[in-house]
Amino acid sequence: MTTVLKFGGSSVATIEQIQAISEYLQTRAAAGEKLVVVVSAMGKTTDSLLSLAKQITERPMIRELDRLLAVGEEQTISLLSIALNSRGVAAISLTGQQAGIDTMGIHTKSKIKAIRKEVLEEKLRTYDVVIVAGFQGVNEFGDVTTLGRGGSDTTAVALAAVLSKRCEIYTDVAGVYTADPRIHPTARRLDTVSYDEMMEMSALGSKVMEMRSVELAKKFDVNIFVGKTLASEGGTWIMDMTQAMEQKAVTSVSVVKNVLSVSIKHIPHSVAGVADIFEKLSQRHVNIDMISQTAFDGEVFLSFTCPLDEEAFLEEALAELTETFPQIKIDRHTEHAKISVVGIGMRDATGVAAELFATFRESGIPFYQVTTSEISISYTINEQDVEAAVAAIATRFKL
Template sequence: MTTVLKFGGSSVATVEQIQSIANYLKNRTEQGEKLVVVVSAMGKMTDSLIAQAQAITDRPERRELDRLLAIGEEQTISLLSIALNSVGVKALSQTGAQAGISTMGVHTKSKIKQIDGDLLRKKLETYDVVIVAGFQGVNELGDVTTLGRGGSDTTAVALAAVLDKRCEIYTDVDGVYTADPRIHQAAQPIPQISYDEMMEMSALGSKVMEMRSVELGKKYGVHIFVGKTLESERGTWIMEATETMEQKAVTSVSVTKNVLTVSIKHVPQTNSAVADIFELLSNRHVNIDMISQTTFDSDVFLSFSCPLDEEEFLEEALKDIIDRFPTVKVDRHNEHAKLSVVGIGMRDATGVASKLFATFRAENITFYQVTTSEISISYTIAQADIERTVAAIANAFSL
């Protein structure tokens, strides 16, 4: 039996933690398992490496930044391999390139193009544990690239898909909850959740899983377990929807902090103006969200949101937009958050929106934008209102 496991940065933050994981993995190999283990960089190593680069320049060349950031995961795979071999487990460390992970796209935000699964299968014939550096791969030029936020989750699920195995994600939380327990202490654990709900939650702010990894899981039928490192008694399985999952209209409430909202006024009302604006944003790789458009006479008012950590990309795009359309006026706000309620049961339930708007009215909570999907409703609110809004919605829907 072969299983793919992933350990996040908080799980491998110290040598002592790495040794504990090695002992845990040894116990599993003694039960006859072969393991592919994906690891992140130790603790805050990635942040430390970025800080070192930014101490030299606030805009490091992205190819070199990728080469630097890859060091973090490569340190962890080596230490874990050393720890495993020291306790008698045949283990081998592999960089993303050695594991056959090919990538495409821009540096620091690449995507997995393909994986040569035969490379890992061959290694597993000789070794009990193969440890793969998450978050990285190699592009068509032979350059190391990184996969962006949550890239190690994506690596693990992609490997599980190629090997046709289940995937276990271990981190510092014991599964998925109805709300972030750090925001709402009364949040309840969710034993099982559908791929669609987890993808929606990830897209809307949940930090437990990265959306691309869940999307891969759904596409290839990979069952994903999320649990706390070395404490596997409780956790959440991400899998196909069941009738039980669909009985509840709202499953969870998610929050994305540090959201930039942008308003562009006086956009020309032409067939191409709006398309041109979003093309310019796309050219600068800005991840757009919550789009709305209003037209007054011949004047178009456009608004959207994006992550605050993409401010550099946004600034470049806004300069391009102003150059193309000198008459537009741009307003930005960076103290907003996005709050979303998610539930696969919304597909058939009525009255969810009514109850939400009534809750906002009763609690005197101001919202600035609203968008919907088949299984979610999202609002932009002031960051200062996050905790009381989550508490009010959790109470209204018994989350």
């Protein structure tokens, strides 16, 4: 039996933690398991390496940046292999290239093109534990490339897709919760959550898993276990939809803080005009969210949100817009948050929106914009109301 495990940067931040993980892996290998272990860089190593590059230039060559950032994971795999071999466990460390991970796309944001399964199978015939550097691979030119945010999770899921259909992700949280325990201390850990719910939660603010790794798991039917490193308590399984999941309309509530809300009035009513607005925002790489538009009496009212840390780029785009459309009026609100409820049961349940609106009314919490998907409803609210809103929603839907 082959199992793929992944340990995040906070789990391998010190030599003591690496030693503890090696002891745990030794126990599992002794029980007859073949293990493929993906690890991240130790603690804040990636940030430190990036800082070194930026001490030289604010715009390092992305090929060289990838080569530099890959060093972080390579340090961890070597140390973990040393720890395991010192315990008598047959282990070997492999870079992404050595593990047969082929990538495509641009540097720092590559995607996995293919995994040469035979490379890993050959190593597993000799070694009980194969340790693979997460977050990296090699492109068609032989250059090391990195996979961007959540890249180590993506590496682990991709390896599980070709080896075992089972992936265990270990991190500093005990699983997926109905709400962020730091905001709502009585939030419950979920035993199971569907791929679709987890993807929606990730897109709407949950930090447990990056959305693209869950998308990959769904595509290749990989069951993901998320749990706290070396903890005895159970974690959460991310898997295909089950009947039990369908019985509950709302599974969780997610929050994104530091949201900037923008409303633009008196835009001339034309498809070309609206398209021009979003082209200008795109040219400044502003990450737009929660778009809504109404048209009345020859004018368009447009509103959207974006991350607060993109305010400078937004202002550049808005300044250009006022030159093109001098009659428009722009309002900005910088102290907003987005709160979202997610549940696969919304596909069949009725009245969820009515209950949410009633919850805001009864709690006296104002909201400013509402958007929906098939399995989620999102609101922008004042950031100061986040804790009260989460508590009210959690109480209403027994989260």
